[in-house]
Amino acid sequence: MNAPAATVQAQGPSALGGDFRRALSLTWMLAVTDFKLRYFGSVLGYLWTLMRPLMLFGVLYFVFTKVFAIGEEVKYYPVYLLTSIVLFTYFSETTGGGVQSLMTRENLLRKMHFPRIAIPISVALSALFNLGLNLLAVLVFAIASGVEPRMSWFQFPLLVLALTVLAIGFAMLLSVLYVRFRDIQPIWDVVLQITFYASPVLYVIKMLPPELQREMMAANPLAVILTQMRHAVLDPSAPSAAEMIGHDARLLIPFGLVVMVFCAGLWLFTREAPRIAENL
């Protein structure tokens, strides 16, 4: 804090550099403010963060157990459905919120010097607060449905971490692209919709035609995360991600995808960071 730093600034603001502690408290503050404001002025307030996934769950649960009756063959299908909806909501909130994040913070970006990365990270953090609240509801629901706590639940935070890394990667990528191309917004809305059905949220991976199972597991990290979640948290007899993809080593493919998205996002974000303020 106290070092009289000599700084030469010719590059413009960086994505990451500067006072780390300040960046951290800034990120935290942005996320908390965003979270506070989200349901500000609504009567039910924070309850809405719960209501949205719960209502979606209610509708889907009715359709898929009463109308199509596919829930029968899956143990704890309602819990699986709710958990996967909550996780997918987290992913779509982070990435979807990330798209316009730089735009909505224009005022800050143009008037203040700070590491730009604080903005997409704060979006993810704010979504993470929501996820935390939603998971409390999921926990109550799971226990009430008879799911038994076990050691493998400790895998769950790791799965959330992987999901977070993937989502932040997309958020960085999309936020910077949106500054240049306003089409990113509708495009990403469509992509998210497709991803919702192309991921085992409503169904489990086993229900797919066998030849599709491996391909989806390899191409869609969300499928891996949700499948492993089912195995580790809900039902140990359900196939793990490694089993579904065929071989432990093949897990490197989705893992590599996550790392790749994150690195691409970080690279582009770092590259564009100094010019974000003037391009907005």
Next chain:
Amino acid sequence: MTGRGFARSRGRADTATGRPRPLVPFANLPATAQQPAVDHPREASTPLHAVSVEDVSKSFRLPHEQYSTLKQRVLHPRRSRTFSELRALEDVSFEVAQGEFFGIVGRNGSGKSTLLKCLAGIYGVDDGRIDVQGRLSPFIELGVGFHPELSARDNVVINAIMLGLTRKQALERFDEIIAFAELEEFVDLKLKNYSSGMSVRLGFAVAIQVDADILLVDEVLAVGDASFQQKCFDQFDRLKDEGRTIVFVTHDMDSVRRFCDRAMLLERGQMLNIGEPDAIAAKYAEINFGVVGEDGSSGGPGLPRTRVARAWCENGSDRAPDTADTFTVGRGEACAACMEVEFIDAVEDPVFLITFRNDVRHTIYVARSDLDATTGSFAAGQRATVRFRFPNWLAHSTYTLTPAVMTSDGRITLDQRVDAVTLHVDTNRITGGVADLPTEVEVERS
């Protein structure tokens, strides 16, 4: 440009301020209540400049048509490539000494704010070097990140964290901030219900808590009522006393004269001038009124050319030498404010006026020629001497006189010499007012 040579003379910036300053300006840093826990280790060995800018250029690309959707870009791949370049800054060089109050002035679009953003590191520069010694305040405007839906309490904390304070520090200083902004009764009111003056006061109150060596400030004094402005001025004085360096962008020449040790004038991205605030302010007035006085003859386009050649004061008995620009008069003395005007083109009914301003830049009196009579016509090449005779009932103080010639409707300034004359009124009677009128006192007991 004028400033180039100066910028190269590193470490001697102090001599250029024209005001005596200690070599180690922070030796006796007063401990203030505002900054209890923070101390700034300032080493005598650090270079004397706080900010050094060398040959900085910055341009923006302005696309001729804004293509921001993919479809447009795909359909017109070539067209989107055309853009014009706006040179916002061109080869700007200057140095700001540590502890200096430095003003950047210029008209709208002259590049002042761009320069400030480059200094703050918000924009990168295309060319040149910016060297900053010491911690820089991170933002350049008041109330960055204020959210209308949140209460003053939340906004103060948010704003303070953006400034680099911790949440704890922000909460500790909260009462002080609110007290300074005089908003004790409105702490829990949402910011959207604040008047604009109130939120600016709040922004200023937080901003002065900043714990930085170098403050960058963009147009802050434009708002607030007179009493709050005075408070802001006091805070600037305090920061100055603490040895902070302040770089200050403004249109307001009065605050430049009042606070700045030095100032620079930007015009179309180029540095026109750097130096004494008075000289810069005068220059600024000239470029603003379209009168370039350098060769002494040019008027604005389409306007008759006139020139205020000289201005002086006379008081009955002794006439000061022609070259003097400082005069002293006593109380009640008959005196005259005079100007000599040269008409290069013919002018019909020009208005002559001399504006008297006091040391805090309030206009005290305007002597003008158009109130009772017209002045008639002046032929090209004619010269005229104008005298405004008056008994001096001004209060004891120092005044500056700005002679000017305007068109007959009094709307357009043909030429003026800002603060051409300094007038000391020496009465040794302090009345507390700006005038010291001949007064008879009568006390009647009943």
